[in-house]
Amino acid sequence: MEFLGSLLTFLIDIVGSFGYFGILLIVGLEYACFPLPSEVVLTFFGLSASQGEFSLIGVIIFSIIGGLLGSLICYAIGYYGGVPLQEWLGRKFPSSQKSMLALNKWFKKYGKPAVLLARIVPLTRTYVSLLAGAEKFSLKYFILYSSLGISIWNIFLVSLGYFIGDNLPLINSIMEKYTFVTLAILIIAVIIFIYLKFFKKEKNTSK
Structure with missing residues (x-):
C-alpha cells in the first residue's frame, strides 16, 4: 500500500506539471520496461479524465503515443543487444524465463501477429519489444501490431478508470x-x- 501511495503521488506530480506530455512520458517509461504497473497507471489517468482534469480522448491518444515510443526504445535495445541480452535477462531475472519461452513459442507459431497477442497478455507485455528486436522483426510490422495491441490495452484500462471515476x-x-x-x-x-x-x-x- 505504501508503494501504491508513493506511485500515485508521483503520477499526480508529473501530470500536474506536464499535463498530457506527462501522461506520454509516464506511459512511455512503462512500455520501455521501467517498473511502473500499467494497470495502476492507465486506470489512474482514466480516473483523472472522469474528474474533468483531462479529456478521455486526449488521455487515450497520448497514452498510445507514449506506449509506442517506449516500445520502440525497447525494440532498439533488443535489436542491438541480440541473444546476449536475452541470456542476460534470463540470468538477472529468472522469473522472466517463463515469459520469454512463451514469447518464443508464439513467435514460431504465429509469426509477426504474436506481437499483437503479447501486447494484451500481462506476463508477456514486458518483454515482447526486447524479444521482437532481438529476433530482428520487421520494424514496419512491429509498429503496426504494437500500435494495435497498445491501443486495445490502453483503451480498456483508461476506460475502466473513467467508468470507475464516473460511477x-x-x-x-x-x-x-x-x-x-x-x-x-x-x-x-x-x-x-x-x-x-x-x-x-x-x-x-x-x-
Whole structure:
C-alpha cells in the first residue's frame, strides 16, 4: 500500500506539471520496461479524465503515443543487444524465463501477429519489444501490431478508470450494501483454497 501511495503521488506530480506530455512520458517509461504497473497507471489517468482534469480522448491518444515510443526504445535495445541480452535477462531475472519461452513459442507459431497477442497478455507485455528486436522483426510490422495491441490495452484500462471515476457514488453504495456478502465469499474462497492446497495434498501423499 505504501508503494501504491508513493506511485500515485508521483503520477499526480508529473501530470500536474506536464499535463498530457506527462501522461506520454509516464506511459512511455512503462512500455520501455521501467517498473511502473500499467494497470495502476492507465486506470489512474482514466480516473483523472472522469474528474474533468483531462479529456478521455486526449488521455487515450497520448497514452498510445507514449506506449509506442517506449516500445520502440525497447525494440532498439533488443535489436542491438541480440541473444546476449536475452541470456542476460534470463540470468538477472529468472522469473522472466517463463515469459520469454512463451514469447518464443508464439513467435514460431504465429509469426509477426504474436506481437499483437503479447501486447494484451500481462506476463508477456514486458518483454515482447526486447524479444521482437532481438529476433530482428520487421520494424514496419512491429509498429503496426504494437500500435494495435497498445491501443486495445490502453483503451480498456483508461476506460475502466473513467467508468470507475464516473460511477464512484454508485460503486460505494454497492460495496456498503453488499459488504457482508463480499466478506462471506472471500472467507469461503480462502477455505476452499486451504483445502485444495493442504488437505488434498496430504491425502494424495498418504496414498
